[in-house]
Amino acid sequence: MDTGLDDGPDLWDDAGSDSEIDDEDMRNNVNPFDDDEVEAFFRLPESQAKLQAELLGDYKCPDEPPPDHSRDWGTSLTDEERWSIKMWLTWKRSNGTVNAYTHLHSLLEEALGLKLLSLHMVRRLTRDITGIYPTYVDVCPNNCIAFTGPFKELSQCPAVLKVKDPGKKGKYLHTPCLAPRYISNLSAVKPEPQCQMIVLPVMAKIKAMFRNAETSQELRYRDSMMKHILHLLAQGKEFAYRDYGTGTVQRELLYRGRSFTKTSFEPNSRTRELALAITTDGVQLTMKKESDTWVLMLIVLDFPDIIRYLIENIIIILVTQGPKPPGNLESFLYIFFAEMAQGSEGLWIWDALDNAYFVLKSFVVLGLADQLGSAKLNGLVGHIGRLGDRFSEIISARPTEKGKHLYYPLFSPHISTWNPNRPAYDPKNLPLQTEEKYWEIIDRLNAAEGNLNEQKRITTESGILRLPLAASSKAFIHPSLFFPSDPFHLLYENCGAWLWDLLIQSGFLPDMQAKIFGQLLHDANSTLPPSFCGPVRNIYLKRNSQYKIYEWMALVHWYAVPIMLSIGVDLRVVANYAKFVAIVESATRLTGHTERDLEELEDIIIAFLKTYEYIYVRSSEDIARCRLCLLHLLHIPRHIRWFGNFRLGSQATCELGVGRLGRKVRSAKAPFKHMANLAVEDEVQRSLDLILPNIHPNPTRKGGSRFEPRIAKTIRQYIIPKTLLPRDVQYHLEAIILSGLWPNWSSRQSKGAGIDMSGVTRWSRYKTIHDKVTVSSVLGESKVQVGGNKRTSRFFEAQGSNGKLLWGEALAFYKLDDESHEPLVAYHPFELKKHTYGLYRTGQIHRETIQVIEVDRILALVGIFAYEDNVYILRKHGALEMLQVDDSGATLLEDEDEFRDEEMEYHDI
Ligand SMILES: [Zn+2]
Structure with missing residues (x-):
């Protein structure tokens, strides 16, 4: 899984991290904890309520639906319009060039004897039908900020760039960006912005989804799942955690009643609710590292999980302009969160299934991102400092007298050597981050505004930097319940990779054996079905050349234990690794978990960590082997309870959509602009498919309806020659x-x-x-x-x-x-x-x-x-x-x- 961010700072890695917070950073309003080159301080209001009010403005959901029953496009299109749309869809689906459009246009005009719309006009028509009118937002040409919210009135970028000091290794210089917002042109009546990005209206796409009866039906999945769970709970029956609708966070939100309400389940309720997850990912448009584009999307958790991640069911919010990654990501998302503030108040929506208007309230309930993205969205400092685990209040330990507090041992007798006052922790009862404490710290940070030393002290002590913009969601309780761990990153790229490195580092897999291990792994491909995954490379030779996620998976799930047994690795090590495999198998399985399953899983995790420390932590220096990613395994059962499913935290599916978008880009001169425009047109096209499903069905879509199974070619037939029998x-x-x-x-x-x-x-x-x-x-x-x-x-x-x-x-x-x-x-x-x-x-x-x-x-x-x-x-x-x-x-x-x-x-x- 190439995220395009592989060279970014690895937040698990201790190399290069620094637990000291730089005074100068604080003075410069720079996020001192971020390794990014660009970061600006986002001034946030004092409390969640204030933030919500600011984003909402004076919007109120009207009491009655809009009087103008919007034009019924299905019946009122002229022949010219209809054929123009058909042609445009054909052209879009084949990813044609403008030149191709011109040829198609003249050919069809001749064949049909109609005057067809120009590309410009047909684009306008499709936007009128779908309501997808993008917003153009000025951004700093260096991508530090978007001129929104607190930056709205500025004419210069206020960010402070943190650049490496060429003179002193490991030191940084702080220089103001000061890039002008507009192109200086004195004769222009209206100032022309240097750089803009496109933000898509997400509610337009959601409206389109409800205009399609089939999709509207599919969007009732989370509701029906919740109803079912509440019914089981009321009867004191057991249930399995399986998807977001089964998790405790969803029920907690329901009981609080600020976002989700039980009344929406009632048969003739005029109000319905939608749960959305925001997900972000980077994509590289060229091989150069400088072309870092981020795509932000919404996943609709109301869809059944089997169709939820299909690209047609995902909503694109925005595509940032490269080549630099976005600095202050929240300023880029400001317009979106403002739209969501209205969305959570309620919008009148036409439902094709009920043939009636209803009020839809939409809430962002999850933020999914890899660690680089999370750091920009969650307002926490990451792993640095004494409280590096964002889910618990476990204090980190150091391995040597001068060592950094970065490690999380739980059992080893060597902990006390350099951490004499660190409390002992019960793995079954960890001190968790709590909501109460979170808001108390946010209040203290706000009260200390202007006092950098005090803010710094609070941040160091708490791990909390600021209130994130995501807190404007009415479904935001506190960061732990909003930003889940990324399962693939944690299980494979962190733990899986670390355990391999440790086998070598600890000497349990000496070089000669590691070589044989790699060769056996390579040879094993011949009996691995190609429909499972791609070829698994020799890890001994290819460990450092972008070992792919499915290769780590193959190592963990299939090969590590059998190969270690085959080549005679110490059985304690093999047994310990097998426990890790059992954890991963359980965490990623599809069938759901009962409360008892989760208790068993917790026991395996504790047994794994205990034997791990027993085998690998033989001295106080070995405390450095107790990495944060291993501690995070302990949170998996909790994650399943909270969110219903550990896999929900993955943004792997989002990456696929991003990759597709990237591959369509063909303009070498202006790839970012092209990609942003493609994103808009793709959304317009998908919305058209929903609003006018019959105007020009996609001929490449198999079986017509997406639910109709493809008739499988079962068995190929070979007649046995009657005369000659093998x-x-x-x-x-x-x-x-x-x-x-x-x-x-x-x-x-x-x-x-x-x-x-x-x-x-x-x-x-x-x-x-x-x-x-x-x-x-x-x-x-x-x-x-x-x-x-x-x-x-x-x-x-x-x-x-x-x-x-x-x-x-x-x-x-x-x-x-x-x-x-x-x-x-x-x-x-x-x-x-x-x-x-x-x-x-x-x-x-x-x-x-x-x-x-x-x-x-x-x-x-x-x-x-x-x-x-x-x-x-x-x-x-x-x-x-x-x-x-x-x-x-x-x-x-x-x-x-x-x-x-x-x-x-x-x-x-
Ligand atoms: Zn700037």
Whole structure:
């Protein structure tokens, strides 16, 4: 997952951090805790209420819906307008050039005998229909600030740039930016801004969503989930945490009644509510580091999670202009938060499903970002200082007398050496950051305004820098309940990577063994299905060359434990790592967690941290191995309770949308402008698709409706030549007779006369009913694999006739033409010997044996890791589901050219 921010400061990393707060920073109104080159101090009002009032202005939701029933575009378009829109949609969907538009325009005019709208006019029309009129906001040409809110009236950038001092290493210079807002042109009547960005109106898109009956129906998911949970709770029944609507934060908001209310559940309520998550991510438009563009989007939590992250259901707020990253991100978001202030008061919206107006109240309930983005949005100082954990009040420890307070050991007897007065903590009962204390500190910070030393003291003591703009949301309680951890970053890029480095650093994986580890990892690709993820590289050689997120996932979920066992790593280390894997598996699974599951998860996390410190912390210096990311594992059960799901904190899906936008950009001269315009047009197009679903349906969208499943090409068919039978077919058919699964057919076979093949067809692969993945077979792969290092998809997991799971290596699939019996798969069985650490199933493949079962018993495709006599089953893990195909590098079997029919002919007799 390339965020484009890989070279940014790693907030977990202790290198380069500095717990001393610079006086000069405070004087200069610079955020002294941010490593960014540009930062400006955002003066915020004294309290949340004041902030909300400021953003809201004098808006009030009218008592009655708007009298003018807005134009019914579906019936009132002229022929010219209709064809112009059809043409524009076609052109948009094919990402055509302006030149292409001109050609299309003249061609269609000739064919239809109509005068069609120019590109300019059709754009205007589509904006009239969708209501998407973007706001143009002046920004500093250096991207320090947007001229909004407190900066609105300024004509010069007020930010103080923090630049590296070329004279003194590690020191910074503070120089005012002072970039003028306008191009100096004395003759101009109206001053012309140097630089602008586009902010999209989000409520227009939401209005469009409700104008579509199907989407309006989909938007009732969170409501119905909440109703269900409240019902279960009222009856004292158990429920599973699964999605935002099941979490305690959502219920807390409901009980407070300032944002969400129970009345909105009532059948004929005129008011309904929407829960939104703001998410931000960077994208690089060129390979140069200087082209850092940020995209801010909204995720609508009211959609069912299976469709929530589709790009058509995500709302783009703004795209910042590169090449520099935004300095004061909140000033860029000011217009958006002002729109949301109105949105949370209520807006009249037309609902196509009910055919009526209703008042919609929309609330931003979550802020999702990687750590760089979070630091700009949450108003906390990050990991520096004595209170570096933003969820708890655990005081950090230092490893040496002069060492920095950056580490979070919990159990080691070595803690007391250099941290004699640090309290002992009970991992089951950590002192958490509380709402009460948070607002008390915000009050103290406000009271100390003008007194930099006092503000600095409060910030150092509390970890709180200022009230974030996000606090203007009525659904903001305090930062812990608004800004969740990013699961992928925490589990894989932080903990996963650190545990690998520690194996090497601690000497438990000496260089020679690490080399073998890397080679085994590389070789294991051949038995990992390509539909799982892309190839996993040799970590020994490629650790530092942008090891991808799916590669870390593969290491953690599948390979680390089996490979360590294979090469004889200290078993205590392996057992400890296996506990980590169990934590990750639980945290990322799809099926939800009951209260009991969460208690179990907490016990595993504590056991992991305890053994971790026992193994790796052998002296006081080793305290430096107790990193903050490991402590954060302890917060996972809490996160699941709060937000219903740990994976909700991920912005991986957002990255996909950003990547797509970036790939469409073709203007090398003005890429940022092009990208911002594309973002607007994409939103206009998606809104048009919602408002006028029938004007020009997208022909590339499969199956028409998004809910209609694609008819799967099930099995490719290869007729067995009647005259020439390969020997293996004979064996398979004998196994079928032995199995008794085809009794009618078997009874027709006469003893000693050879097997009668008539009426039997065999296939090389089969698409499972259960997870719609194609299982291949030895028959399908034997030809293709010669010479290449192809990856295989022929191992499967199935439900045995005794109800137990079984595994096999598929040989071929068989079906009777008269369909008198179920289709079968012939396979080499896999004998399960034992479970390793409760996670891995190990055994042996019996290649001397052939068995058969009904194909419909196949549950899933699996990979294997084989070493000497041990074979480990690798199942597709839940975290991969969160990555889109682009990010996971997975290829679906259907898309592979190598599997052309003619190659499947076999001549081996
Ligand atoms: Zn500036």
